[in-house]
Amino acid sequence: MLTEEQAWKLLDEVPDPEVPVVSVVELGIIRELHCRPDGITVVVTPTYSGCPATEVIGLSIRETLQAAGAGKVDMETRLDPAWTSDWIGDAAREKLRAYGIVPPDGRAAVGAAQPIRFVRKTLTCPRCGSTNTERLSEFGSTACKATYRCKSCLEPFEYFKPI
Amino acid sequence: MVATMTQQTTATPEHIEYVLRLADNALILGQRLSEWCGHAPVIEEDLALANISLDLVGQARLLLTHAGNLEGKGRDEDQMAFLRVERDYRNVTMMEVPNEDFGRTTLRNFFSSAFQVLLWEKLVKSSDSELAAIAAKSLKEARYHLNHSSEWVIRLGDGTEVSHAKTQAALDYLWPYTAELFAANPTDEAIAASGVGPAWSSLEAAWEGVVLPVLGEATLVVPARTPFKSYGKFGRHSEHMGHLLATMQYMQRTYPGAQW
Known part of the structure; x- marks a missing residue:
């Protein structure tokens, strides 16, 4: 089995398929990890409702953890709180720019129903x-x-x- | 990518109906917008319409999954999207009418996104926590759709003679259909009383508050309200719906259970 710390580190190497310069951890897609003796539960949140990369991301997470001997990988989708680009940290922002x-x-943006x-x-x-x-x-x-x-x-x- | 947790619920028929209306509005407009892929007037708008379509289909997936869970008969998002019959779809008629031209498509996106922004803002506080979560997510996307479409309505309406004439024709055509959004009905009354969401009729004044100033700025003339009635949200659709479903359902009807 993996420790939570090891799992976070592994997932920080999993690139976003459409913006490969940042990892799924840096984008804030991974919300929580729960390690059990026989496996791990990964809680993820989608960026946009229709983002076509979502399925590839799920597959990459599963493959990475299983290859490292995590055992059974359970994926759980959580919508609340809704993903926001505010979760992208400063280091990742600089990687995007580069x-x-x-x-x-x-x-x-929050508020106003009036179109800007x-x-x-x-x-x-x-x-x-x-x-x-x-x-x-x-x-x-x-x-x-x-x-x-x-x-x-x-x-x-x-x-x-x-x- | 992963199954959302199946909930055992005691949802009322009105609750399921209400979620299906939201789901089918998103699904059918998403399907219509996907028809533009490769055909828009310029590549930037081709990308924009495809992206808006993707957002809507993504929202529809979440909503159809939720409706299936509320219903409790084991139907997943694909069965809900592709294997229902025409009378079981609950989208308003406006979403299924043909794209016609860029003017009508843009104006419909404008009417629809203005409505969705107002509705999602209310549904963020829904007593149905899954619906509230979907609303918070969809609201962010709908705001981009509203900005995009309102800018284009002004450009087209207050544009050339041709763009003005086409957009005015689109307004004359679409305006009667917008009344269906706000028509009172027993489902909405029950839902408003339950705390799941607002009766759509309660959003009419706010919706006009968003759309009328933009139409004015676009130099378009808003037609008078007529007794014209449409009944898509009760499952009685226009002649266009069957053709749309034939295209959308083709794969699942021809190869039942097929998966990518």
């Missing part, structure tokens, strides 16, 4: 550092990202949305 994805700017329209965040290009950037779309290659473009170095980049 990878070319601007990390969430500020905290996730035509408000644009000024983001700093993760490649050249210019603030002369523009948003191309609120959505991107995955549910969690928006698409931007740098008007100085002319490169596109992605923004991990606060949610």
Whole structure:
């Protein structure tokens, strides 16, 4: 069997399949681990309701723990509290930036049912550092990202949305 | 990926019905939006509509799983989504009408997401804890959908002559269907009394408070309310629903029990 500490360490090596520069632990997807003599229970929370990576993540967690001799791996999904990008720590945010994805700017929005329209965040290009950037779309290659473009170095980049 | 815990419950038929309405609104609009994949006017909007569709189908999965658990007959999300007959779907008619063009699709997303944001805000406090958890998650996603669609409604309505005309035509077409959201019915009354969630009719004023200013800014003219009635949430659907289900259910009907 594994200790909880060993299990956390192992899972911190499991990359997110769509943003492989950060681990599933760094993203805050793993909520709790409970070790038993014959196995382990992993409590996970999905990022977005329809995130297609969820099933691959579950499989990677299971394979990693079983390969390390954890025994029976039970997965439990927990929706409450809902996942928020606020759980991504500072170290992981810097890894995202170095990878070319601007990390969430500020905290996730709460409140107002009124739509927030035509408000644009000024983001700093993760490649050249210019603030002369523009948003191309609120959505991107995955549910969690928006698409931007740098008007100085002319490169596109992605923004991990606060949610 | 993993089974949500099966609950033994004593849910009332109204409770199951209420959750199914939420689930089927998300499922059927998600299915309609998926039709845009590869066909949107620009690639950014292709990605946006596919992502919104994914969010909605994800919400539908959680809600259908929950409805199946409340029902207690062992039906899972796939059986709920793919093996019911048309009369058992509880989405409002607005969700099943064809996409037509980008204007109608955008306007429907706007009406729908404005409604969902208000509804999820209330359901966060539901006495049904699983529904409250789904609401907290869906609310975050619905806010992005509302921002996206309201910006486009203004761009299209207050845009070119052609975009204005198409969006006005979409408004004339869709507006009568929006009344169905707020029509009073016994299910809503029972649910409001139970603490599970609000009667949808109680959200009408707040919904108009969100949509009318945007339509005004978009220079669109809101039609007068008419006696037109639609009954999708009671299971009586339009002629479009059968075609949508034929596409959506094809695999499970042809290869029962097939899995990826």
